Amino acid sequence: MSSATETLCGQAYGAKQHHMMGIFLQRSWLVDLVSLTLFLPLFVFATPIFMALGEDEAIAASAGYISMWFIPFVYSIVFALTIQMYLQAQQKNMVVAWLSAAQLAVHVPLSWLLVAIMDFGVAGAMCALCVSSWLVVAGEFVYIFGGWCHHSWTGFTMAAFHDIIPVIKLSVSSGVMVCLELWYYAILVLLAGYMKNAQVSISAFSICMGMMGAAMVANELGAGDAAATRFSIKVVMATSVVIGAVFWILCLIFGSKLGYLFTRDEDVVVAVADLSLLLAFSLLLNAMYPVLSGVAVGAGLQSKVAIISFVCFYAIGLPIGAVLGYVVHLQAKGIWIGMMSGVVTQTLALCYMTCKTEWDEQVLIASARLKRWHLKSGEENQHHNSDNHS
Numbered sequence: 429m430s431s432a433t434e435t436l437c438g439q440a441y442g443a444k445q446h447h448m449m450g451i452f453l454q455r456s457w458l459v460d461l462v463s464l465t466l467f468l469p470l471f472v473f474a475t476p477i478f479m480a481l482g483e484d485e486a487i488a489a490s491a492g493y494i495s496m497w498f499i500p501f502v503y504s505i506v507f508a509l510t511i512q513m514y515l516q517a518q519q520k521n522m523v524v525a526w527l528s529a530a531q532l533a534v535h536v537p538l539s540w541l542l543v544a545i546m547d548f549g550v551a552g553a554m555c556a557l558c559v560s561s562w563l564v565v566a567g568e569f570v571y572i573f574g575g576w577c578h579h580s581w582t583g584f585t586m587a588a589f590h591d592i593i594p595v596i597k598l599s600v601s602s603g604v605m606v607c608l609e610l611w612y613y614a615i616l617v618l619l620a621g622y623m624k625n626a627q628v629s630i631s632a633f634s635i636c637m638g639m640m641g642a643a644m645v646a647n648e649l650g651a652g653d654a655a656a657t658r659f660s661i662k663v664v665m666a667t668s669v670v671i672g673a674v675f676w677i678l679c680l681i682f683g684s685k686l687g688y689l690f691t692r693d694e695d696v697v698v699a700v701a702d703l704s705l706l707l708a709f710s711l712l713l714n715a716m717y718p719v720l721s722g723v724a725v726g727a728g729l730q731s732k733v734a735i736i737s738f739v740c741f742y743a744i745g746l747p748i749g750a751v752l753g754y755v756v757h758l759q760a761k762g763i764w765i766g767m768m769s770g771v772v773t774q775t776l777a778l779c780y781m782t783c784k785t786e787w788d789e790q791v792l793i794a795s796a797r798l799k800r801w802h803l804k805s806g807e808e809n810q811h812h813n814s815d816n817h818s
Contacts, residue, residue, distance in 0.1 A: 429456075429460050429463060429599040429600070429603035429606075430456065430460060430505075430506070430509040430599075431602040431606065431730065432456060432459075432595060432602045433452060433453060433456040433509075433510045434513040435602075435730075436595070436598070437514050438513075438517040440452060440517075441517045441580075446580045447579070447582055449517065449518070449580035449581075450580050450583075451587050451588055452514075452595070453511070453514045453581075454584065454588035455595045456510045456599065457506065457510060457588075458588060458589070458592065459592065459595055459596050459599045460510065460599065461503075461506055463599070463603070464502060464503065464506055470495075471495045471498060471502075472495075472496070474488075474491050474495035474496075475488050475489055475491065475492025475493075476488075478491050478492070490550075494550060497550075497551070497554035497555075497558070498554070500558045500562070501554070501557055501558050501561055504558065504562045507565045507568065507569075508561060508564050511565070511568040511572065512524050512568070514572075514580070515568070515571075520577075523571055527564050527568060527571075530563065530564070531560045531563055531564045532560075534560045535556055535557065535559075535560035538556040538560065539552070539556040543556075601730040601731040601734055602730045604730075605733045605734040605737060608737040608738055609737055609741070612745065612767075612770065665719050665720075668715045668716060669712075672711055672712045672713075672714065672716070673712065675708075675711040675712075676708050676711050676712040679704060679707055679708035680704075680705070680708050684701040684704065702760075702761060703760060706764045706765065710767070710768055713768065713775060716775050716778075716779070717771070717774070717778070720775070723782055724778070724781075724782075733778070736774060736778060739773075739777075740771075740773040740777060741774065744769055744773050745766050745767055745773070746766060747766070748766035748770075749762060749763040749764070749766020749769075749770075750763075751766075752765050753766070
């Protein structure tokens with residue numbers, strides 16, 4: 429849902445309505461915090477939910493234990509992601525980079541201390557994750573409240589509660605867009621859990637998904653400033669494809685050894701090696717998605733991307749994966765082929781949508797949206813002063 433902040437703050441900055449960016453940020457906090465709180469039961473009751481879905485008891489118990497640790501982490505994400513997008517919209521990318529570097533500098537040694545030295549296991553790893561995540565949030569708060577964003581942050585105001593319904597609609601469409609993708613991969617892992625050797629299948633599948641996720645994060649470097657012009661889209665797409673090609677080549681060369689980066693279990697290593705060729709081509713395909721989705725988010729087209737993702741992932745990818753995995757007995761490889769089918773279809777659909785989009789019309793739509801939600805600096809100050817008097 430935080431990608432709504434990217435759309436609103438990015439367009440407000442482009443229109444030089446800097447004072448609106450802080451209001452949009454506060455509106456996003458309100459919407460995201462309330463939404464997350466409504467979903468808390470899913471974290472609290474994760475174990476019985478997985479058991480009801482027929483998942484292995486040991487896996488369900490582990491998932492439930494980890495999900496409780498995720499509660500403080502996801503609350504930190506509400507602030508971390510929205511502020512990150514707020515800062516990036518103002519071209520303050522180095523601030524985000526330095527905070528991320530500080531997070532890494534704390535997270536790695538703290539994880540080593542809690543997991544390897546103090547032997548706290550999963551609890552230690554999750555504790556390190558929560559501490560490092562909230563450290564980033566604290567740094568972002570200091571930067572904003574310390575006066576380094578004086579043009580876009582004028583303080584807390586009741587104006588954040590005005591015109592919040594349109595923000596909710598955009599946030600929901602953004603959330604649906606992202607969730608459809610995340611749930612797609614989660615369901616694929618869930619399907620792997622129903623196979624004969626569930627632990628090996630899930631381990632191999634999760635390792636490959638993790639490596640694919642790392643590559644997609646790298647590709648986001650090229651998607652961060654996808655302006656709605658054909659030239660910039662081509663440049664960013666080329667950059668992302670080059671990054672994807674590097675991961676593709678590395679995966680082809682070291683495919684048989686990738687599993688050893690994560691485990692010493694020979695069965696899992698063999699299963700990962702068996703999926704390495706498919707993983708390589710998946711990395712190449714996923715090089716394009718962050719760019720195409722970034723363009724859509726910048727233009728406020730999240731609802732269209734959500735529809736495309738639903739059709740491609742759930743009407744095409746999942747059925748193909750289930751048939752190949754269980755009926756044709758290709759096991760994890762069949763599920764991965766189904767996943768690739770959905771990703772290929774989605775990429776082609778997003779490419780078509782990007783090429784056919786009338787960007788001049790999108791500029792007019794964005795201008796109309798900003799005018800409709802615009803609050804003049806004087807009006808905002810009145811709200812702010814009334815808040816202080818009250």
